[in-house]
Each structure stands twice: as structure tokens, then as C-alpha cells.
Amino acid sequence: MRIKRHHLMTATLGLLAVILGLIAQPAFATVPGDDFIRGYIASVLEQGLGWNRSDYRIEVADGHAQITMLENDPVSRDAALEKLRSIEELKEVAVTVTLPERQETGKLREIAEKIAAGEKLPAGDVFRPLVADPKLPQFFVSLDHIKTPRESYTMGEAGFGETFGLYKFRSGRKGESLQLSVGASLIARFNMETDSYNLLNADYTVGLPLTYRRGDNSFRLRLYHQSSHLGDEFLLLNPDHPERINLSFEALEFIYSREWEGFRAYVGGEYMIRRDPSDLERTSAHFGFDYIGSKKFFHRGRFIGGVDFKSYDELAWNLDTSVKFGILFGSPDSGHRRLRLLAEWYRGHDPRGQFFVNRVTYYGLNLSLGF
Numbered sequence: 001m002r003i004k005r006h007h008l009m010t011a012t013l014g015l016l017a018v019i020l021g022l023i024a025q026p027a028f029a030t031v032p033g034d035d036f037i038r039g040y041i042a043s044v045l046e047q048g049l050g051w052n053r054s055d056y057r058i059e060v061a062d063g064h065a066q067i068t069m070l071e072n073d074p075v076s077r078d079a080a081l082e083k084l085r086s087i088e089e090l091k092e093v094a095v096t097v098t099l100p101e102r103q104e105t106g107k108l109r110e111i112a113e114k115i116a117a118g119e120k121l122p123a124g125d126v127f128r129p130l131v132a133d134p135k136l137p138q139f140f141v142s143l144d145h146i147k148t149p150r151e152s153y154t155m156g157e158a159g160f161g162e163t164f165g166l167y168k169f170r171s172g173r174k175g176e177s178l179q180l181s182v183g184a185s186l187i188a189r190f191n192m193e194t195d196s197y198n199l200l201n202a203d204y205t206v207g208l209p210l211t212y213r214r215g216d217n218s219f220r221l222r223l224y225h226q227s228s229h230l231g232d233e234f235l236l237l238n239p240d241h242p243e244r245i246n247l248s249f250e251a252l253e254f255i256y257s258r259e260w261e262g263f264r265a266y267v268g269g270e271y272m273i274r275r276d277p278s279d280l281e282r283t284s285a286h287f288g289f290d291y292i293g294s295k296k297f298f299h300r301g302r303f304i305g306g307v308d309f310k311s312y313d314e315l316a317w318n319l320d321t322s323v324k325f326g327i328l329f330g331s332p333d334s335g336h337r338r339l340r341l342l343a344e345w346y347r348g349h350d351p352r353g354q355f356f357v358n359r360v361t362y363y364g365l366n367l368s369l370g371f
Helices: 002-029 034-048 074-084 107-116 232-237
Strands: 056-061 064-069 092-097 139-147 152-170 176-191 198-214 217-230 248-260 263-276 283-292 301-312 319-330 338-349 359-370
Touching (some): 074 092, 301 338, 319 359
Antiparallel strands (some): 263 283, 338 359
């Protein structure tokens, strides 16, 4: 009898163990697997620390993670370890560096490989557009009150233009790229106080900018052509106007910029390779600063502003000042949809070609679109 009771008790305990095992099994099944941990690590590295997917490799086995960096960057390595060690599901993490093997190839083959690894027709540009530059290629309309040596009137301007990426070269280093683009614009000025809104001037610009960025440093090297033409209505209504200037030139421009916490300062200049009139002085200076806010307000807009300075040898190095500030909606980077509503103020020599010898002052509103 005791033997039977013993067997019965053993069977009962075994049945309870099976039941408890079945009840506990879903809880254990919810423990994150290696695939979950791998995705979690990738999210931390790319979204939290700004790593590129091509800069590292991840291997995860039984909660143990091995991350291999393809670039020797001790600062990024220490930041990754600090972040990843806070993941509770991760038992152990190690970060090592393995530099990619470089084959001994000729210079031409090495250049060809880098070109082939680039991006065709990239969106935007690696050099951020200058906020307050009056000659920036963009789609815009503006309405201003302008004072010239001869008169004051309400001025309207319309611009059509953009910078279109042709090819982006990637060096393999994080945050470094070189891009070739084409940029073109037409900027027309109108007298809004005449019956037919007389066309006064039109500036045509086309150029090939070569832009480079590494981290917060960037530059633009641009070869461009500009020609300026007086409006036919202006010529008809001003028979005693001064002799027109057939302003046309090709220039080489260089601008370097440095960014930090939303601010950007830049400095550079340009040199006219060919010019008409032929007695124009060739050199000019260009510098300034701008700011794009990170905090959003008023329908997800953000503050944007800048001050741009230009000075020409032809005009005795007098300073021309352009100020613009207002609200930006959308992405601050070129190549993305954006809308800017800006107040603007300008004092100096007229930025529009045919009138460049005149000193003017104007202020008003500017609305621009980006694509």
C-alpha cells in the first residue's frame, strides 16, 4: 500500500512539474533573441551616434555582441561602448577595429574604383546654401521698397534657379564626400509702380560648383558665368539713361565654411577670368555667417537668419551688406522640400548686374521655395 501511495505521489509531482513548465514557457519565450539584439544595437549606433551602416559589422550569438569598426576612431568606439553597456538584454559587448585591406593597384584603377563607388544624381549638396546671399540660385519672389540715387519705388523680384547634383564621390571616411553639381539661375527685377510692372534688369547665371565636406568643415569651388541685361521697357521709357554696361564675365569662386551648433561662418572670394568691360578689376571678397535653429515652433517652423558681406576691388572695396531672417518650414538642407519666409534688408552697391555701380538701400519680404 505504501508503494502504491509512493508511486501516486511521484506521478502527481511529475504532472505538476509538467504543468508549471508549460505555464512558464511563454515567459521564457519572450526573452529577446539575437536578431532583436542585433537590430537594437544597429539602431543605437546609427540613430543615436550617427554611424553609417557601411562603417561597421555586427555579430551576436547567445546575447554576446562583437562589433567590428572599419575605421580607427577611439572617440566613437568609447561612445558606443558606453551606450551599449546600458542594454539589459546584452550579456557582453566588444568593439574592435579592422581596417579594410587595400590592394596595391595603380592610381588610375584606384580613382576608377572611387568613382564607381559614388552616387549618381545625388539630392541636395554637401555645401549648405548661404542664407543671405542675394545671388543664391533659388526659386523666390520678393517685394521691397528700394531707394536708388535717382528715385525710390516698390521693387519686385522673381528668381528661378537651383543647384542640381551630378555626382557625389565618397572617400570611405565617415562624414566625408565630394560632389560635382550644376547651378543656374535667372533673377529679374520689376518696377511695381508702373502700369505694366516694367522689367528693369535680368541676370543670368550658370556654373559648375565642386563642393566638399568633412564633418563640420565644407567648401565650394565654383566656375560660373554671369550676364546681365536691361529690360526693354526700361530702355524705352528712359531715352536719356546712362550708357548701358554690357556686363558679362566668367569667374572662379572659392568659399570655406565652418559649422557649429546651428551656426555657420564662411569666408572666401572670387577672381574674374574673363570680363566685359575689359577694364573691370578682377578680385572680390565674400564672407558672412548664418544660423538655422533646431527648435521647432509655429507649425513646425524654425528660425533662420544670416548676414552676408561682399566687397569688390572695382568699387574701392566698399562693403555691401545683406541681412535676411525669418522662418524656415521643412528641411534646412538643399535637395529637400522647404519654404522660407524672410524679412530682408540690403545696403551697398546694387547686386543686380546692370546697376552695380549704384549705391542702393532696400527692405521688404522674401518668399523662397526649395526642391
